[in-house]
């Protein structure tokens with residue numbers, strides 16, 4: 001009887017421990033893929049946040065490192081199938097700065113690395129932002145995927161359900177008209193995100209990205225994929241460390257903190 005009691009207690013403990021140890025994302029089964037978030041590539045800082053402009057030489061050194069280490073760039077929307085690719089890496093840009101076309105695009109071509117640009121549909125063609133023709137040219141090159149960063153870059157947590165619906169559906173429609181290709185991925189403006197927003201986004205998109213986090217699990221977190229922000233102050237050594245870390249270990253983050261985006 002004593003043994004039976006002990007067995008029941010042990011069984012209970014094993015069940016509880018197992019439940020506790022099985023997060024939504026199986027870190028052992030899913031190797032992590034580095035997902036980088038850039039904004040502007042410019043020696044002269046653009047916009048009000050200097051940190052968002054990575055210097056041209058730094059960006060080129062980062063791409064050269066990825067190329068040297070035999071990484072293969074895949075589009076953001078291809079992340080769920082990343083397992084088919086040798087050493088996949090996802091390079092993303094937010095907001096649609098003009099230097100993505102004038103500066104980053106030629107370097108992506110030089111190093112043969114694919115990238116994804118999340119554009120704000122209402123800002124296409126505005127001063128400092130890329131035009132529809134530039135987006136189409138990049139999309140047609142097969143090297144750049146143009147995806148959605150909503151209609152007007154508002155904090156989605158402040159919007160009604162219907163307003164958010166418009167941000168998701170209208171941006172997708174506008175960008176698809178520009179590129180003549182499907183828009184399947186979304187990046188949350190400013191990193192403001194929640195589980196409910198992820199569920200709402202899933203009606204229009206196959207995958208959604210936040211602006212912060214340490215790794216990515218491809219299946220369970222498909223509507224809240226974290227990215228590693230690369231900023232002006234990041235050294236090449238830091239970039240290399242981030243790349244290695246995310247390539248080898250899927251580190252789960254429950255950090256829902258809002259951040260730059």
Ligand SMILES: [Zn+2]
Pocket residue numbers: 094095149153188189190261
């Ligand atoms: Zn943004």
